[in-house]
Amino acid sequence: MSQAHPQELSGFTTFRLGGPAPQVTVANTRDELLDFCAAHPLELSGQEQAHVLFIGGGSNLLIADAGFDGAVCVVRTAGVETAETTTTDTRVTAEAGEDWDAFVAHTLDLGLSGLEALSGIPGSVGATPIQNVGAYGTEVGELISSVEVFDRVAGQIRHLTAVELEFGYRTSALKRAQIAAGTPQFVVLSVTFDLQRSDESLPVRYAQLASTLDVEIGTRVPAARVRENVIALRRSKGMVLDAADHDSWSAGSFFTNPVLGVEQAAELPADAPRFPVRSATPETTTGPSLGVVDPALVKTSAAWLIERAGFTKGFGLAGEHSPARLSTRHTLAITNRGGATAADLVALARTVRDGVREKFGIELEPEPVLVGLAL
Ligand SMILES: Cc1cc2nc3c(=O)[nH]c(=O)nc-3n(C[C@H](O)[C@H](O)[C@H](O)COP(=O)(O)OP(=O)(O)OC[C@H]3O[C@@H](n4cnc5c(N)ncnc54)[C@H](O)[C@@H]3O)c2cc1C
Numbered sequence: 584m585s586q587a588h589p590q591e592l593s594g595f596t597t598f599r600l601g602g603p604a605p606q607v608t609v610a611n612t613r614d615e616l617l618d619f620c621a622a623h624p625l626e627l628s629g630q631e632q633a634h635v636l637f638i639g640g641g642s643n644l645l646i647a648d649a650g651f652d653g654a655v656c657v658v659r660t661a662g663v664e665t666a667e668t669t670t671t672d673t674r675v676t677a678e679a680g681e682d683w684d685a686f687v688a689h690t691l692d693l694g695l696s697g698l699e700a701l702s703g704i705p706g707s708v709g710a711t712p713i714q715n716v717g718a719y720g721t722e723v724g725e726l727i728s729s730v731e732v733f734d735r736v737a738g739q740i741r742h743l744t745a746v747e748l749e750f751g752y753r754t755s756a757l758k759r760a761q762i763a764a765g766t767p768q769f770v771v772l773s774v775t776f777d778l779q780r781s782d783e784s785l786p787v788r789y790a791q792l793a794s795t796l797d798v799e800i801g802t803r804v805p806a807a808r809v810r811e812n813v814i815a816l817r818r819s820k821g822m823v824l825d826a827a828d829h830d831s832w833s834a835g836s837f838f839t840n841p842v843l844g845v846e847q848a849a850e851l852p853a854d855a856p857r858f859p860v861r862s863a864t865p866e867t868t869t870g871p872s873l874g875v876v877d878p879a880l881v882k883t884s885a886a887w888l889i890e891r892a893g894f895t896k897g898f899g900l901a902g903e904h905s906p907a908r909l910s911t912r913h914t915l916a917i918t919n920r921g922g923a924t925a926a927d928l929v930a931l932a933r934t935v936r937d938g939v940r941e942k943f944g945i946e947l948e949p950e951p952v953l954v955g956l957a958l
Contacts, residue, residue, distance in 0.1 A: 587606035587607060587608040587654065588606070588607060589603055589604065589605050589606070589607070590603065590604060590607040590655075591603050591650075592604050592607075592638075592641075592646050592650060592651060592655065593646075595638050595641040595657060596638075596641035596642075596644050596645075596646060597640070597641055597642040597705060597824060597831070597832065597833065597834060598641075598644075598645055598832060598833065598834060598919050598925070598928065599832055599919055600645065600646060600648070600919060600923070600924065600925045600928065601641075601644070601645075601646030601647070601648075601650060601651070601925065601954070602646070602647060602648045602649050602650030602651075603650040604636070604650050604651045604652070604653070604655045605652065605653075606653075606654045606655065607655045607657065608654070608655065608656050608657070609656075609657045609659055610656055610657065610658055610659060610660060610680075611659045611660065611661075611680075612660060613660050613662075613678065613772060615660075616656070616658060616660055616679070616680075616733075616770070616772065617733060617740075617772075619654075619656045620733040620735060620770050621738070623635045623654055623656075623735065624735055624736075624738055625735035625736050625764060625766065625768055626736070627736055627764060627768075634651065634652060634653025634654070634766065635653055635654050635655075635656070635766050635767075636651050636653060636654070636655045636656070636766070636954060637655075637656050637657075637658060637767055637770060638655060638656070638657045638658065639657075639658050639679070639680065639706050639707030639709055639710040640682070640683070640705050640706035640707045640710065641706075642705035642706040642710075642824070642834060642835065643706065643710065643714065643834050643835070643950070643951045643952055644834065644951060644952050644954060645834060645925055645928060645929075645949075645951050645952070645953050645954065645956060646925065646954040646955060646956075647925050647954060647955030647956045648924050648925045648926055649955060650955070651954055651955060658679050658680045658707060658709055658771075659680040660678040660679055660680035660681075660709075660772075661678055661680055661681055662677070662678040662681070663675065663676070663677045663678070663681060663686065663689060664676045665693065667780075668777070671779055671780060671781075672777050672778065672779055672780065673693070673695055673777075673778055673779075673780055674728065674775060674776070674777055674778075675690060675693075675695065675775070675776050675778055676731075676773050676774070676775040676776075677708040677773060677774055677776075678708070678709075678772070678773050679707060679708055679709025679710075679770075679771045679772055679773060679774070680707055680708075680709060681707065681708040681709075682706075682707065682708075683701075683704055683705070683706050683707060683708050683710075683711060683716075684702060684703055684704060684705070686698075686708050687699070687701060687702050687810070688702070688810070690776075690778055691806050691807055691810060694780055694781070694782060695778035695779065695780060695781075696778060696779050696781045696782065696783060696784055696785065696806040697721075697725075697726045697776070697777075697778040697779060697785060698721075698723075698726060698776070698778065699784050699785070699806040699807075699809040699810045699813070700718060700719040700720055700721040700784070700785070700787075700788075700789070700792070700809055700813055701716065701717070701718055701719075701721055701723060701813075702809075702810040702813045702814050702817075703813055703814040703817040703818075703822065703823045704716055704718060704835075705823075705824045705835075708773075708774050709771035709772075709773075709774065710771070711723045711774065712724065712727055712730050712748060712750075712755055712757060712771065712774055713755060713757045713758050713761070713771070714753045714754060714755070714758055714950070715750045715751065715752070715753060715754060715755050715758075717752075717753070718813070718817075719788075719789040719791075719792045719813050719816075720787070720788030720789035720792065721785065721788070722750065722752075724745065724748065724750030724755065726776045726777060726778065727745055727748070727750075727774060727775065727776055727777075728744070728745055728775050728776065728777045729742050729743060729744050729745065729775045730742070730743050730748060730757070730769075730771055730773075730774050730775070731743075731771070731772045731773045731774075731775070732757070732769035732770060732771055732772060733769070733770040733772055734768060734769055735767070735768055735769070735770060736768055740772065741769075743756070743757075743769070752839070752840075752842065752860070752882070753839050753950060757769050757771070761952075781806070782805055782806060782807070783803040783804070783805065783806060784803050784804050784805065784806040784808075784809040785803070786800075786801045786802065786803055787800060787801065787802055787803070787804065787809065788800060788801075791816065792809070792812060792813065792816065795812050795815075795816060796808065796809070796812055819912070820910075820912050820913045821833070821910050821911070821912045821913060821916065821918075822835060822913065822916070829918055829919070829920050829921060830910040830911055830912050830913070830916065830918055831918075832918050832919040832920070832921075833910065833916040833917060833918045833919070834916075834917075834950070834951035835916060835950070836885070836886075836915040836916060836950050837915060837916060837917040837932060837935075837949060837950060837951065838885040838889075838915060838935075838936070838947040838948060838949060838950060839885065839947075839948050839949075839950045840858075840882050840883060840884055840885050841882070841883055841885060841888070841945050841946070841947065841948075842860055842880055842881070842882050843880070843881050843882070843883060843945070844879060844880065844881075845878070845879055845880070845881055847944075847945075848881035848883065850944075851883060851943065852891075855883055855884070855887060855888075855891075856883055856884040856887050857881050857882070857883060858881070858882040858883070858884075859876040859877075859881075859882070860876065860877050860880035860881060860882050861875060861876055861877060883945075885915055885939075885947055886913065886914050886915040888939045888942075888943055888945060888947070889909075889914045889915065889935055889938075889939060889947075890914050891942065891943075892935075892938040892939045892941070892942040892943065893938060893942075894909060894914060894934075894935050894938060895909075895914070896909060896910065896911050896912060896913070896914055897909060897910075897911040898914075898931075898935075899920075899931065900927075900930060900931055900934060905920070905927075905931075906919065906920050906921065906922040906923035906924075906927050907919060907920065907923040907924075907927035907928045907930070907931045908920055908931070909931075909935070917931055917932055917935075925956060929953075929956055929958060932949065932958055933958055935947070936958060
């Protein structure tokens with residue numbers, strides 16, 4: 584394990600923001616990660632805890648300019664194992680620090696399908712179950728069979744099944760425990776996926792992707808084609824990491840799509856997007872295989888609300904030269920144009936959230952994890 588030493592956290596996040604931390608440890612192996620966890624137990628006593636922060640790819644983190652006054656562990660563990668479980672399925676387990684998109688590409692190279700629509704998402708494998716990463720009609724929770732965690736309260740390794748993980752729309756039991764304790768209770772060590780041995784994709788579920796592929800919704804196509812098209816679509820929206828593209832100096836979508844009761848949704852203008860919500864868990868989800876449609880709930884589009892509240896692509900508080908602006912290609916991404924501070928980003932996010940509340944009475948919730956900051 585690299586010795587803990589002070590470092591600027593901006594070097595670890597895709598916003599390129601975050602001040603200093605006195606002790607940053609990089610865990611390159613599972614033993615190093617377990618040593619760090621053992622040295623930083625968690626007591627759910629309600630008393631103030633020593634602060635601990637885990638960082639994977641830093642693509643869903645907005646860290647304060649003042650930094651983080653505690654112990655930071657950067658998870659860089661590596662390794663992928665496969666085992667054929669049935670005549671059609673292969674179980675693949677990846678260590679938490681593996682790069683997500685490289686892992687997706689690897690599964691496709693192995694002739695395994697399922698993860699193709701989640702191509703091009705930045706970050707680590709270990710972070711994906713936490714917010715149940717999703718894109719283009721697939722959520723990772725649909726394909727996860729279990730997650731191996733270190734429980735910092737019990738001080739032991741546990742294997743949580745998909746049912747115990749209670750996946751919902753951008754949430755899971757892991758995320759809820761993290762919010763409750765203010766720090767992760769469950770440190771993800773590895774994630775296990777059940778994937779089909781097939782070169783064909785899952786049925787295409789997302790209208791824009793189907794149209795790009797020139798197929799009907801529900802069609803299966805070569806999984807490699809889905810990957811290529813998803814990456815091209817993402818790139819056109821600044822949603823693929825690219826140091827030269829400031830639209831990708833972000834955490835992807837800054838706000839989640841609001842889930843509304845049917846009465847509140849009925850008050851939205853007729854042309855507001857409305858999507859079904861499935862409830863297989865205590866929370867709500869849109870994952871197509873994760874439950875039945877809940878007739879009491881409707882999901883709308885945060886990007887649509889933001890645009891209709893008057894915030895256009897590229898919007899900044901001080902005009903086009905603002906250091907923090909909405910992406911020039913996607914109103915849902917808040918971006919650092921180079922010289923922004925975390926405080927600049929928060930000021931912009933507050934303005935957008937308040938504008939949507941004023942216009943529609945809907946409270947947008949941030950998707951990234953805010954460290955030392957609040958909206
Ligand atoms: C350009 C861009 C596009 C994006 N597109 C999407 C998208 O389409 N869909 C989507 O869902 N998300 C998207 N995101 C958000 C982000 O990529 C995902 O949430 C990703 O899974 C975060 O992974 P990470 O390793 O970077 O996590 P980090 O940002 O490092 O951490 C996020 C949270 O997870 C915790 N954490 C990290 N690793 C562990 C671990 N091993 N154990 C316990 N806790 C841990 C951290 O403490 C933190 O609370 C996008 C981000 C960017 C920048």
